[in-house]
Amino acid sequence: MIDILDLIIRETLVAGVPGLTSARIGFQPPDDDWRQRVGASTGVWVNCALVDLREDRHRRMNIRRRVGTAAGIVDRREPAWIRCHYLITAWNAAKDSAQMPATEQEHTVLGAVLTLLLDADPMVASAILTPEQLAKLHPTLRDAELPVEVVPPDGFGKLAEFWGTVGRATSWRPAVYLIVTMPVPEPDRRLDGVVHTVLTSYDAVPGETGAGEQLADVGGLVLDATGGPAVPPIPVPDADVVLADPAGREVARVRSGDDGRFVLVGLRPGAYLARVTATGLPPPAPADVQVPGSPDALIELRFT
Structure with missing residues (x-):
């Protein structure tokens, strides 16, 4: 399920941030391996690190329904809703110099990401993904409205701890803190x-x-x-x-x-x-x- 949310975020960024390609978006931790990957390439990259998962208990519904499907009658429970927390950062393969303001280019891309995500509430898979991609999704996810929260006032409480665990060479960087809430349906139980x-x-x-x-x-x-x-x-x-x-x-x-x-x-x-x-x-x-x-x-x- 989380990989589907990664795909939705990736396609949203590619469609809305000028010059950003799918190949320059990563979901791995921004550790030393990530830095080497960026350093061996060109241009500005965007890292979307999943840093936390929390259930939205206000949306919990312990309701079960009998539903007719092609496989027969099933017992279906309302899905749990999970808040997925991402730290999104921009990384330039170039270094700052008098001729190349690399950090400014990072800030330009990060600002474009911020502007895009502030206007992306809610995310809906059917409005973002292709028909081929949608065909692989669970029906619950295809038209579900995924609430989006960007740069919340309380921020990310473990920021210092996070940057301290992703490699000695990793420096503190500005980040867009994104929270997307998605449904996680339970498997149907045949009756x-x-x-x-x-x-x-x-x-x-x-x-x-x-x-x-x-x-x-x-x-x-x-x-x-x-x-x-x-x-x-x-x-x-x-x-x-x-x-x-x-x-x-x-x-x-x-x-x-x-x-x-x-x-x-x-x-x-x-x-x-x-x-x-x-x-x-x-x-x-x-x-x-x-x-x-x-x-x-x-x-x-x-x-x-």
Whole structure:
């Protein structure tokens, strides 16, 4: 996730700072190796060192939702929001001289970075990255507004400690202190790995087997896929589900819940047809249903 934020910052700087190229932006610590890298090149470089991570606890939401995806129904928790702290510095490969005001060139680039970032709140990946880059992002990050804070009044409390840990030859430098807050989504947890068919046997004569009746409770799910192949199907609440035998006689009727799920109770073994209707959606063709199915067989009815 942090590498995505690095990419967003890199593309923002390249697009808004004149003369700055992607090759001259680094995210490594500004240590002796960084100085050697800059010294072996030409021009002014920009270093964006990630120096701290903090959770924005004011935005924490312990909410879980059931969401329909192409992979099935998942349990999804609202993402945590992490404040990512960067120190951004400018480095000139040239040295100060009467003919070459190298430090002034650093300050020019750093000032351009400052001006750009002050106007960059919020950062939105879909407005910055290319379609190819966006395709690799988690959906939560594509259109999320990432709050930006630049040169906060309290500054960076560990500034002296920071410069003291990045190499003996590293001198103190002016820095733009940037904080970008980004969502970090948790992995979805699938909910379809549960038992959906429960069988119950009744004996005609107590103590005897083989002469009784077997009934089944079968679970199902109603999904709306009318948005097209690129849009994940979503659960349909309050849909009317009717189960009929091969002769067309209704044997069970139930409505789906808020999560699109339903349970058909007390079915005798055999072949059935399931029909589903919902307000505002075109009814799909009846679906074949075999009872009993396997314990993890879910009746899935889709509006297409």
